[in-house]
Amino acid sequence: MTAEPDPNRKNVLDEDTELVRAINAGDLQRFQELVQRYEQKLYTFGRRMCRDESGAEDLVQDTFLNVFRYLKDFRYETKFKNWLYRVAANTALKQRRRSKFAPEPELPLEDVLDREEAASPAEVPEWARIPLEQLLNEELLGILRQAIWSLPEKYRIVVILRDIEEFSTEDTAQILNLSPANVKVRLHRARLFLRDKLKGYFRHDV
Amino acid sequence: MTCSYPDHAHCLELFDRLSEYIDGEMDEAQRREIEAHIAQCVACFGCLQSLRRTIALCKQAGRQTVPAVFSEKLQTMIQYIQSAH
Numbered sequence: 001m002t003a004e005p006d007p008n009r010k011n012v013l014d015e016d017t018e019l020v021r022a023i024n025a026g027d028l029q030r031f032q033e034l035v036q037r038y039e040q041k042l043y044t045f046g047r048r049m050c051r052d053e054s055g056a057e058d059l060v061q062d063t064f065l066n067v068f069r070y071l072k073d074f075r076y077e078t079k080f081k082n083w084l085y086r087v088a089a090n091t092a093l094k095q096r097r098r099s100k101f102a103p104e105p106e107l108p109l110e111d112v113l114d115r116e117e118a119a120s121p122a123e124v125p126e127w128a129r130i131p132l133e134q135l136l137n138e139e140l141l142g143i144l145r146q147a148i149w150s151l152p153e154k155y156r157i158v159v160i161l162r163d164i165e166e167f168s169t170e171d172t173a174q175i176l177n178l179s180p181a182n183v184k185v186r187l188h189r190a191r192l193f194l195r196d197k198l199k200g201y202f203r204h205d206v
Numbered sequence: 207m208t209c210s211y212p213d214h215a216h217c218l219e220l221f222d223r224l225s226e227y228i229d230g231e232m233d234e235a236q237r238r239e240i241e242a243h244i245a246q247c248v249a250c251f252g253c254l255q256s257l258r259r260t261i262a263l264c265k266q267a268g269r270q271t272v273p274a275v276f277s278e279k280l281q282t283m284i285q286y287i288q289s290a291h
Contacts, residue, residue, distance in 0.1 A: 028288050035284055043272040057276050061283060068287055124252045128259040135259075136266060144267040163261050164268030169231065188225035195260040 016080035024072055035064055042088055048160045049092045051149055059095060063088040078174055085175045089157060127202040147197035151190055158183055159190035217250050224257055
């Protein structure tokens with residue numbers, strides 16, 4: 001059964017609208033263009049969501065398969081990119097549920113984020129003072145990537161969308177079907193968790 | 207906590223809103239309140255700066271280039287589903 005079109009519905013036009021309309025009008029060859037446009041971004045998303053390279057590749061592949069399958073159902077009511085990431089997020093959640101080898105890590109996040117402890121530095125630590133370029137190295141990025149992966153999924157996905165993919169709070173809320181207030185709370189907690197991991201790393205290694 | 211500010215509870219309350227401050231998602235009155243506080247509270251200023259640095263590092267940790275082999279595999283898959291459709 002097909003739903004009646006809502007006469008009050010407004011279409012969202014964005015940089016992908018023309019391409020998506022063309023594909024939906026039958027120009028399937030242009031799907032390749034869509035893949036090229038988002039392959040890099042989705043791969044980055046996949047690498048941060050999944051623990052290993054093959055998980056990320058599966059995520060990108062399955063996301064594009066789902067997009068190909070369901071693009072005709074896209075109703076132009078949101079930015080296409082938000083819809084795409086919603087597909088990717090749902091694909092990631094399904095993948096983890098299927099996997100026997102990648103259970104959701106159980107972290108006592110409440111303990112880590114004890115407010116008294118979290119608000120503790122008495123001065124600006126050196127790692128937050130020196131120029132970023134002096135700080136960056138592969139070991140540090142590896143530690144941070146591991147820390148991102150160790151976040152419980154509902155926090156991890158928010159910090160990836162907001163701080164890595166640079167979606168706005170509103171767009172992230174739309175992608176994840178959460179309220180903007182909920183996105184803000186999860187993001188703050190995820191950032192505090194990551195800051196705590198960085199504090200630990202610099203305490204011991206610098 | 208080693209906070210030196212006389213009103214510790216106020217620090218904790220502001221601490222919960224630091225991300226909103228960094229993201230520019232506060233109204234003018236809230237923003238001024240935070241700025242007045244961090245101007246005189248070393249502990250909260252330290253929290254703010256380390257949180258900012260964490261966010262900057264996250265951006266650096268994000269991007270990873272798609273392996274060429276995977277990119278080719280993806281193109282082949284897309285060609286296959288296009289031809290099968």
